[in-house]
Amino acid sequence: MNPNRVAAMWLLYRRIKRRRIKRKYWIHPINRSREHTGIFYTLFEELRHDGSKFFNFFRMSIASFDELHEKLKNEIQHQNTKMRNCIPSRERLALTLRYLASGCTFTDLHYSFRVGISTARKIVKEVCQAIWLVMKNECIRELSKYQLETIASDFEKNANFPHCIGAVDGKHVRINCPIRSGSMFFNYKDYYSVVLMAVADSKYRFVYVNVGSFGKDCDPSIFKQSTLWQSIQTNSIQLPEEKCLPGTESPKVPYYFVGDEAFGLHTHLMRPYGGTHLTLEKKIFNYRLCRARRYVECAFGILSNKWRIFHRPINAEPEFAVDIVKACIVLHNFVRERDGYLPEDTTTISGLEDLPRAPTARGGLQANDVRKILSKYFVTPIGAVPWQMSKV
Structure with a gap:
């Protein structure tokens, strides 16, 4: 008899026998x-x-x-x-x-x-x-024009960054190796993960989340494929109308999200200037944008330190891990609304890793113009903050 056939029959016999084992209790x-x-x-x-x-x-x-x-x-x-x-x-x-x-x-x-x-x-x-x-x-209401205006008003008050409707970033959530997943969940840090992409307001609450993308993916592709970005592109979400920056009479500036260097520049998504030899205007813009963007980083820090399931690989299949992450996001907002800020809400991120920096396309002329307007505004007496020169 064929040795392979004998081995297959033996394995089948063992499997059937194992199924017949009765529970002891x-x-x-x-x-x-x-x-x-x-x-x-x-x-x-x-x-x-x-x-x-x-x-x-x-x-x-x-x-x-x-x-x-x-x-x-x-x-x-x-x-x-x-x-x-x-x-x-x-x-x-x-x-x-x-x-x-x-x-x-x-x-x-x-x-x-x-x-x-x-x-x-x-x-x-x-x-x-x-x-x-x-x-x-x-806990995560659909974004409306009124809600976006409120978020922008809070960012202007708390971060001195006008027209900002949210800070966006993505993190790797570690999971155990999924069965028969290949390299789809294997990320550049050499472990398996699903991606949590989120937008936070200036009160450290998550206003939009996208959970479950493969660990091998990067920030820009995930965000640009998200339901939020697609809704903005198709005008399904009504953004606030363009307005002049506070204290100015022209020109009108659109509302936008802020992200780090991983994201491509867009009329509705501001990112820092790249490079090392930057002008003073550009350095100040980068500092001011960093202050606004830190709210999503701090929100991730509070999330991961309150819900310590993020401190180790989640021992569950990807679909179950996504359920766990989404529940933690809801609980994060629920507790912040009811119980507020507490001293133990450290903002140091533990267990969540940044996504890789992928090459991004240059922003269009309109997006670059918006960034230039903001850069100039932040060095005027109206738009500047007293301490910014000591930070660049």
């Missing part, structure tokens, strides 16, 4: 004591008596947890069966938040919450999907 003895020794039943109520400890454990206040549970409970609650009672919705939410906040593994959840590893995995996936489904429209 319907519910493992460790998990049977969930309602007596599980962390939700032994610690949760104690934490509710200490607001700071509760916040440290779940990364949100007690009031925020209760509000979030009230919004999600119909989506994440299961029905009891004749065989066994379901895990309550409040416990499901607590388990998921602890997973996202601590960056622990599903095995860790198994031992602490006393649920099966596959059960913990299923709960996290269901709750993350529910967070995005239920909370997305509330």
Whole structure:
């Protein structure tokens, strides 16, 4: 008989035999004591008596947890069966938040919450999907003309950068090697990742996200292919009308996003001047743009340090990893709206890596003209800030 055929038959036999192996326990003895020794039943109520400890454990206040549970409970609650009672919705939410906040593994959840590893995995996936489904429209509203005007007004007040409707950047989110993925998720840093592309306002909130692009992709291509940019190009999103810069009477200047050197210059996307031998005007423009762009960098820093799942590779297939990232984005905005800024909200980015710098096409004449107008404006008495000369 052909040796290859014999080997194939042996592998088939082993696979069939493995399937016939019966589970040793319907519910493992460790998990049977969930309602007596599980962390939700032994610690949760104690934490509710200490607001700071509760916040440290779940990364949100007690009031925020209760509000979030009230919004999600119909989506994440299961029905009891004749065989066994379901895990309550409040416990499901607590388990998921602890997973996202601590960056622990599903095995860790198994031992602490006393649920099966596959059960913990299923709960996290269901709750993350529910967070995005239920909370997305509330926490990441569709960009309207009024909202963009508000964002621009805040950037002018907080960053001294007029007409800016958001700071854009992208980061790699590390994942374990997906099965049969080839090199699509393998990035220039030599690890596997999905890409998180986001736009932030000057209050460190994400106003637009695009999650799930391959790790091998770079900033410009992802942003230019995003639904946001396509909507701008097709006028599906109404941008504020062009206006003169504050304190001037002409010319009129459009509204735009700001990005780093990786992005191509466009009428609606300003980037720094490249090169080393720059004029004073260009250096000051680059400094002022950097001040505006830092808000998205700081937002990423707050995100990754609050939700420490980003501190290690996510042990899940890419689709599940995308669900996790989107849930964290929603929770980031939700907590900032309810609980505000806290000292532990460090803005140092941990676990998220920059995307590669790809060659970009030169901006058109109109885009270059807009950048020149801004450069000149920032060195006038009206547009300058007192400290800028010491920063260039």
